[in-house]
Amino acid sequence: GESGTAAKNVAVVGAGLAGSLLACYLARRGYTVTMYERRPDPRTGKVERGRSINLALSERGLDALRRIDLDHSVMADALPMRGRMIHPVEGEPGFQPYSSDGERAINSISRGALNNALLEAATALPNVTAHFDHRLTGLDPKTGEMRFDTPHGAAEAQADVVIGTDGFSSAVRGQLLAHTGLTESLDFLEHGYKELTIPARDGEFAMDPGALHIWPRGASMMIALPNPDRSFTCTLFWPTGGTNAFASLSSPAAIEKHFAQVYPDVIELAPNLVDDYLHNPVGVLGTVRCSPWHAYGRVGLLGDAAHAIVPFYGQGANCAFEDVVELDRILDETGDDWDRALPEFEARRRANTEAIAQMALENFVEMRDKVASPVFQAQKKVEHALERALPGRYVSRYELVSFSTTPYAQVQQRVRRQQRLLGAAAGAVVLAVGALAAFAFRKGTGA
Ligand code: FAD
Known part of the structure; x- marks a missing residue:
């Protein structure tokens, strides 16, 4: 595309969690950033009922905030959760710590407060403008021309680069579906x-x-x-x-x-x-998969718009924030060449977003079923004992996902390796016990 290294103006469509953080990062790079958001300004208007009121922010999200010094202000109102409290149908609730030292915590945070803090940080920058009550209805991916519905009628705009951060039902993704070779699946x-x-x-x-x-x-x-x-x-x-x-x-x-x-x-x-x-x-709830996430070196998708997942690992927003950090890193590496950066972004992120999509589905089974079982609780205790015995060598999946920035795909591979080792160790124990039992049997029968 002609945008190439000359891109100056970036349109961010969707001023939710990913969009407002992305605006902060791009403005720091010197771009003129214009945000377009379907809803009224959440800092003045009232919030919609029924969108998740709070969410769990963990290390990946915090890392993205820390890099632009937003972690302290955002975390001021966060409440640390150090484990799960399991409520059985009968009897007292039981606590299961998330980490082997019982100290590490994920953070309960208000979605509205987080979004407002990020919007505030973005719009405080001189090169960021936000247009609320602007719902994207049309996009020409070749030219970057956009159309919006507003309370005052239709509006038009154009940008060198257009990034869709408009969430699960992304209109930007819809436009790529209509005008380019993008394919999608919604499960x-x-x-x-x-x-x-x-x-x-x-x-x-x-x-x-x-x-x-x-x-x-x-x-x-x-x-x-x-x-x-x-x-x-x-x-x-x-x-x-x-x-x-x-x-x-x-x-x-x-x-x-x-x-x-x-x-x-x-x-x-x-x-x-x-x-x-x-x-x-x-x-x-569902999983969004689509490909490619970009067109003409000019239009890209990021966050839920590209890869929405089910919420059972508490990672959707964390993953979207990680997207922002990765795109920023790639812009550094390519000297802000969007033609190369957008495909590279997808190349680096796809395996990771697919891994967390799968782990999030698996965690649903763990949360709704397994946490209640005594076998699972015993396994968790063994796992935490292993983590303490082999610090840094055996690390649980939960810990790697929530308390590290190890890429999700590597987490998945490492956990599979650890499970094979555990399986082998358990197998060896079974063989040893079997051999002992056989020996005892022979002794017992005198055979
Ligand atoms: P969104 O936050 O959805 O933002 C999209 C924005 O685009 C919105 O402001 C929207 O109004 C705007 N928009 C939409 N269409 C248009 C349009 N046509 N034109 C202009 N603007 C538009 N994640 C976690 O990390 N931890 C959790 O604990 C967690 N819990 C969750 C619980 C539930 C029940 C759900 C549903 C999700 C949860 N998530 C959690 C996931 C998290 O909410 C999302 O991953 C995150 O909000 C994605 O951010 P985003 O900016 O990509 O999309």
């Missing part, structure tokens, strides 16, 4: 999600705020993350349709009865349960 999960609230009780947290709470129930699962106002936001995951599903509960009595059976401790913790259940929307 929707049978499960959707609904948010419920556990308010503060007598001004205090109603549960331990130092943990991510999980109610693993097999067919369904609920989680809760703490908020700075001492409430918790719960997310209930359940199939959207069918008999054992969101759609199966419609009356207040049915809702109360279901929770009393499946989530009995929540009844008392969530006084607005019925109202939340009836009025909060059910969100869909």
Whole structure:
């Protein structure tokens, strides 16, 4: 493309988490950055109901913030969660630390506050402009000409480079689908999600705020993350349709009865349960895969727009932030040659985003089922003992994903190697025990 090294103006379509961070990074490189966001300015308007209110930020996301000195301001309101608190149907909740030393934590943070902090940082820079109430409806990938719907009618703009950070249902991706050879696949999960609230009780947290709470129930699962106002936001995951599903509960009595059976401790913790259940929307979840992520050295996709994943590893935003760091690094290496940078970005990120997409699906099974089993809990203890015995040599998958910046694809490979070793070790133990048993048997029978 003609944009090449001469690109000066970059349009960032979608001022969500990835878009506002990307604007900060690109502005630091000297670009004139214009952000276009479908919604009104979230710093003045009211927030939409039912988009995840809080999220878990871990090392990858923090690393991206640290590089531009935003970690302190963003982390001021974060609440560290050092492990999982598992709520069984009956009996007391049990705590499972995330790391072998019990100290490392993922951070519960308000999505709105994070987005506002990033927007604030971006728009404070002289070379960043943000246009809200601008929904992209058209894009010519060859020329960088864009069309938007605004409350005042249609608007047009043009940029040397256009980056789509417009999320799961990306309109930029839609335009590449219509005008270029891009192909996509959307794998929707049978499960959707609904948010419920556990308010503060007598001004205090109603549960331990130092943990991510999980109610693993097999067919369904609920989680809760703490908020700075001492409430918790719960997310209930359940199939959207069918008999054992969101759609199966419609009356207040049915809702109360279901929770009393499946989530009995929540009844008392969530006084607005019925109202939340009836009025909060059910969100869909899924994995987006598409290729290529770029066209004509001029248009690119980043974050959820390129590779949305299911939320069960708490990595979507972390991964999107990691995208920003990688693109910035590649622009450094290529001397800001977008013709080379956009394909290189995809070449480096694709295997990693595919790995986290897969690990996120696998973690759903772990969270909704396995965490409740005594065998799993014993395995976790063995794993933490191994980590302590072999520091830096045996590291759990959770730790590598959440507390390191080791590329996701390498995490997957390393965990497979470790599992083979563990399997071999366990196999050796089984053989030894078998040999002993056979020996004892021969002795016992006198054979
Ligand atoms: P988004 O945050 O979706 O931002 C896209 C932006 O583009 C929005 O502002 C949108 O209004 C705008 N836009 C859309 N269309 C247009 C258009 N046509 N024109 C202009 N603008 C447009 N991630 C984690 O790291 N940790 C977690 O714990 C976590 N929990 C999650 C829980 C749930 C229930 C869900 C659904 C997701 C969770 N995620 C989590 C994932 C995380 O929310 C996403 O990965 C992250 O928001 C992606 O950022 P993004 O900027 O790419 O997309």
